[in-house]
Amino acid sequence: MCGIAGELRFDGEPADISALEAVTGLMTPRGPDAGGLYVQGAAALGHRRLKIIDLTDAAQQPMVDSELGLSGVFNGCIYNHKELRAELEAKGYRFFSDGDTEVLLKGYHAWGEDFVQRLNGMFAFSIVERDSGRVLIGRDRLGIKPLYYNETKGAFRFASSLPALLAFGDIDTSLDPQALNFYFSFHAVVPAPWTILKGVRKLPPATLLRIEPDGTRSERRFWTLPFGPRDDEAGLSRGEWKERVADAMRLAVKRRLVADVPVGVLLSGGLDSSLIVGLLAEAGQTGLKTFSIGFESVGEEAGDEFQYSDIIAERFQTDHHQIRIDTARALPALERAIGAMSEPMTSHDCVGFFLLSEEVSKHVKVVQSGQGADEIFAGYHWYPPMLDANDAVGTYAKAFFDRDSAEMGELLHDGWADGDFARKFVAQHFAKGGAERPIDKALRIDTEIMLIDDPVKRVDNMTMAFGLEARVPFLDYEVVELAARVPAELKIADGGKGILKDVGRDVIPSEVIDRPKGYFPVPALKYLRGPYLERVRDAVTSDSFRSRGIVQDGYVDRLLADPEAHITPLRGSKLYQIGLLAMWLEAHNV
Numbered sequence: 001m002c003g004i005a006g007e008l009r010f011d012g013e014p015a016d017i018s019a020l021e022a023v024t025g026l027m028t029p030r031g032p033d034a035g036g037l038y039v040q041g042a043a044a045l046g047h048r049r050l051k052i053i054d055l056t057d058a059a060q061q062p063m064v065d066s067e068l069g070l071s072g073v074f075n076g077c078i079y080n081h082k083e084l085r086a087e088l089e090a091k092g093y094r095f096f097s098d099g100d101t102e103v104l105l106k107g108y109h110a111w112g113e114d115f116v117q118r119l120n121g122m123f124a125f126s127i128v129e130r131d132s133g134r135v136l137i138g139r140d141r142l143g144i145k146p147l148y149y150n151e152t153k154g155a156f157r158f159a160s161s162l163p164a165l166l167a168f169g170d171i172d173t174s175l176d177p178q179a180l181n182f183y184f185s186f187h188a189v190v191p192a193p194w195t196i197l198k199g200v201r202k203l204p205p206a207t208l209l210r211i212e213p214d215g216t217r218s219e220r221r222f223w224t225l226p227f228g229p230r231d232d233e234a235g236l237s238r239g240e241w242k243e244r245v246a247d248a249m250r251l252a253v254k255r256r257l258v259a260d261v262p263v264g265v266l267l268s269g270g271l272d273s274s275l276i277v278g279l280l281a282e283a284g285q286t287g288l289k290t291f292s293i294g295f296e297s298v299g300e301e302a303g304d305e306f307q308y309s310d311i312i313a314e315r316f317q318t319d320h321h322q323i324r325i326d327t328a329r330a331l332p333a334l335e336r337a338i339g340a341m342s343e344p345m346t347s348h349d350c351v352g353f354f355l356l357s358e359e360v361s362k363h364v365k366v367v368q369s370g371q372g373a374d375e376i377f378a379g380y381h382w383y384p385p386m387l388d389a390n391d392a393v394g395t396y397a398k399a400f401f402d403r404d405s406a407e408m409g410e411l412l413h414d415g416w417a418d419g420d421f422a423r424k425f426v427a428q429h430f431a432k433g434g435a436e437r438p439i440d441k442a443l444r445i446d447t448e449i450m451l452i453d454d455p456v457k458r459v460d461n462m463t464m465a466f467g468l469e470a471r472v473p474f475l476d477y478e479v480v481e482l483a484a485r486v487p488a489e490l491k492i493a494d495g496g497k498g499i500l501k502d503v504g505r506d507v508i509p510s511e512v513i514d515r516p517k518g519y520f521p522v523p524a525l526k527y528l529r530g531p532y533l534e535r536v537r538d539a540v541t542s543d544s545f546r547s548r549g550i551v552q553d554g555y556v557d558r559l560l561a562d563p564e565a566h567i568t569p570l571r572g573s574k575l576y577q578i579g580l581l582a583m584w585l586e587a588h589n590v
Contacts, residue, residue, distance in 0.1 A: 002061070003027030003048040003160040003464075004073040004147075006126050007168065008135055010215035011154030015044035019168045023157075024048050026164040029340075030075075032467045038062035040071055042213065043128045043135060047073045050467050052259050052366060053081070059099030067094075068109045069130035074101045075160050076123035076145045077471070079255035084118060108136070113208055116222050120255065120477065124160065124203075133213035141223045142372075142475045143192070143205030143452035146342060146460060150199055156211060162200055162342040163588050172199030173590045175550070178421045184411060185403050186422035187570055188346040188577060191449045196343055196581075197590065205452055223477070225448065227440035227484045241486050242502040245479075249503065252476035253279045256368050264289035264364040266356065266470070267320070269308030271497065271504055271513055272370030276473060278507035280368075281316040289364055290318040293356040295325050308512045315509055323359050330355070331531050335587070340465035344584040345458050346577045353462035361466035371459055372474035375443070375451040376483040377500045378491035383439055387488060392438035393427045396445075402568040402577065411555050439488045447480065528563045528573055536579030545582040 005023045007015040017037065024035055024046035031048025034057075038045045047061035064071045078084070081100035084107055089095070093106045100121075107115035108127050113136060122144035126137045137158065139147050148165050149158040159165040166173065179194040190196060192204040203209060206223035229236070236244075253276055257263055265280065267273045267290040280288055290313055294304020306322055313320035325333075330351060337354035360367060374380050382399035389395040397404075403411065405420045429449065430441040456472070463470040473479070483491075490499045504513050528536055539545060540556050559566045559575040566574040584590075 002050050002073075002075045003030035003164070004061075004075045004124060004126065005046040005159040005164065006073065006157070007044045008156045008211060008215075009042040009154065010156075010213070013154065015039060015042070016168070017044060020044050020046045022167040023159050023164045026167055027159070027161055029467055030160060030464045034060060036060060036062055038064060038071055040128055040130060041133060043071075043133070045071060045073045045126065045128065050365065050469060052077065052261055052469055054097050054099035055260050056097070058097035059101060061101055063097075063101045063105060065102070065105045065109075068105065070105045070109060070127055071130065072101065072105055072125060072127040074104055074123060074125040076121055076125075076140065077258070077469070078103060078119050078121035078123065079258050080118075080120040081258070113210070114222075116208065122471070122475075126158065135211040137203065137209040137211065138222075139203045139205055139207055141206045141477045142447075142456065142480065144456055144460065144472060144475060146457065147203040148195065148200055148342065149203065150201070153215070156215070156217075162195060162197070162202075165200060166588070166590075172197070174198050175548075177416050177418070180412070180416055180550070181408065181419065181421040182425070183344065183581065184577065185401050185405075185408055185420075186425075187400055187402050187450070187454070187568070187572070188344065189450050189453045190343060191425065191453055196584075205448070224434060225444060225480065225484050227435040227437070227444060229485050229487065233485060238490055238499070238502070241490055241499055244482060245486065245499055246503045246506070248476070248479045248482050249275070249473065250279055250283070252473035252479050253368065254283055255476065256471040256473050257283075257285075259366050261365045262289065263366045263368060263471075264291060264360065265318075266290075266360070266367050266369045267292050267309045267312060267318075268370065269305040269310075269312065269512060270370065271501065271508075272373040272474065274308070274312045274508045274512045275500070275504050276368050276370060277312050277316055277318065278504070282507060286317075288316070288318045289321070291321045291323065291356060291360045291363075291367070293323045293325060293352055293359075295330060295352070308515070311509055311511055321359070321363065323356060325352075325355055331535065333358075334532075334535070335583070337462065337465075338580070338583050339587045340461050341584060341587075342461055343453075343457070344581050345454070345461070346572060346580045347454060347458055348572070349455070350458055350462060353459060354465060357463045357466045357468045361468040365467065366469045366471065367463070369459060369470045369472055370474060371455045371470075371472045372447075372451060372480075373497065373500060375446045375455075376474060376480050377486075377497040378439070378443060378488065379497040379500075380446075381496070383442060383488075383496065384492050386439040386442040387437075387492065389438040392430055392441055393423065395438070396426060396430075396442050397423055399569055400450075402570070402572070402574065411551060413549050413552055416550060437488060439492070440484075443484070443488070443491075447484075451475075528576055533563060535583075536576055539579045539582035539586070540575070542582065542586075544586065548585075550581075551578055 034049040078100040124145035292309040
């Protein structure tokens with residue numbers, strides 16, 4: 001897990017090494033263990049390293065393979081790198097390191113661009129061909145690793161972090177109207193290639209971008225996710241599906257133990273993270289370090305789920321760490337968490353993951369986490385109504401969208417509110433082939449879009465703020481493909497994630513399965529009160545934010561008059577959403 005960056009020139013000018021050094025320097029938290037720069041003709045690469053696999057300097061990046069004429073930078077982890085290495089050695093390739101980066105370079109040389117089809121892992125990379133000057137850039141199937149870029153006629157620049165990318169300079173930092181519409185309506189999800197800034201884009205997941213020496217670009221998607229059972233699976237029983245899911249999860253959890261350092265688990269106490277702990281214990285792991293976090297309660301809403309995480313910790317005798325956060329500590333952490341965001345993210349989970357990561361990083365450098373289970377196994381409340389919905393787009397929007405087009409008109413000033421971009425985007429996504437049932441359309445957009453630009457991005461940004469690598473076994477692409485084939489009725493059974501609950505009952509105590517669904521609770525950000533409300537009030541009424549002419553003063557004043565009365569369908573604060581944008585712009589000097 002690292003931070004990567006680079007600049008490619010097409011105008012005969014040399015790469016700006018000082019700017020590249022500044023960019024990589026801003027990503028030091030992502031890779032605190034080492035760094036490096038490499039220039040080859042019109043291409044310059046930068047890297048910050050977090051040492052997880054092959055802790056020696058032999059695996060240092062940027063990595064140069066002079067024999068093959070390739071250089072590259074890589075962020076992520078290839079879980080099957082040892083198996084791929086064996087294949088490549090059988091072909092006659094010789095290795096100088098034990099790391100997975102070298103497997104990427106040699107795999108590209110041996111199999112061409114289709115080498116990505118063989119990778120099981122999370123990755124963002126750039127590979128430069130010395131002799132041709134061609135560059136290949138790629139991002140993993142589920143977008144677990146980020147890749148932001150800026151392009152001009154004369155150059156292409158990229159980085160793992162949007163704020164770091166801005167250090168290249170000469171980038172349009174004005175707000176993107178379409179992205180702003182997504183942000184305020186599509187539950188703060190801004191899908192690739194958009195970002196909140198006009199001059200910055202992000203590479204879509206499962207995408208390869210080839211760049212020729214003259215700047216010509218071609219992009220292709222290398223993975224799709226079809227829904228519904230294959231012909232040979234049409235007659236499977238619920239028990240047979242359960243066994244297939246259990247076997248896939250066992251393998252996914254085992255794969256994510258590949259490391260030359262200890263691996264812990266973020267344990268919320270819910271089904272997903274508890275199952276990971278149970279499967280690791282089943283595989284023979286002992287002395288596993290687990291971590292839970294809790295916040296102060298607000299009214300009747302609890303701020304922790306320690307009663308459930310304690311059950312798992314005791315059952316499997318983990319080395320458990322219970323982290324309690326009071327309001328006095330959480331508010332300053334909110335400011336720091338916003339500083340760690342590559343894009344504005346309104347989920348209350350952010351500050352929780354930020355503080356959790358800060359504590360966990362004192363004990364381990366790698367953790368497994370349960371993100372993705374709700375999206376691929378239908379754990380959210382809006383999936384059952386989608387099962388046989390007559391109006392798929394309308395039913396989905398009613399449950400998921402923060403504001404309809406009418407309220408968007410009340411929120412935004414003229415010039416920002418033109419067009420219902422988010423709803424059109426959903427309609428176009430739903431119209432694509434490969435997911436015929438309304439519920440499958442919803443599961444697909446949540447897996448391919450929402451998951452990537454909400455929980456996955458949140459976990460990457462918050463953990464990497466402290467050089468902590470988070471691995472997500474539910475997003476093993478083979479697990480995701482299998483989950484897409486499981487009949488929807490089995491997924492929404494038993495209040496959601498029915499098939500996963502079936503797996504869990506063979507592994508973990510029933511107390512953490514048969515209970516109301518929990519979330520990562522930070523009540524103080526849901527019900528804005530006290531210092532949290534004052535901080536948001538200051539942000540949305542500041543001269544710097546109001547002078548931008550984005551949000552109508554009357555709408556903000558209405559929310560400020562009664563913040564708790566203005567909650568989105570997904571139970572988020574509409575006022576906090578505006579305040580978060582204002583604070584993010586301020587924190588990143590945009």
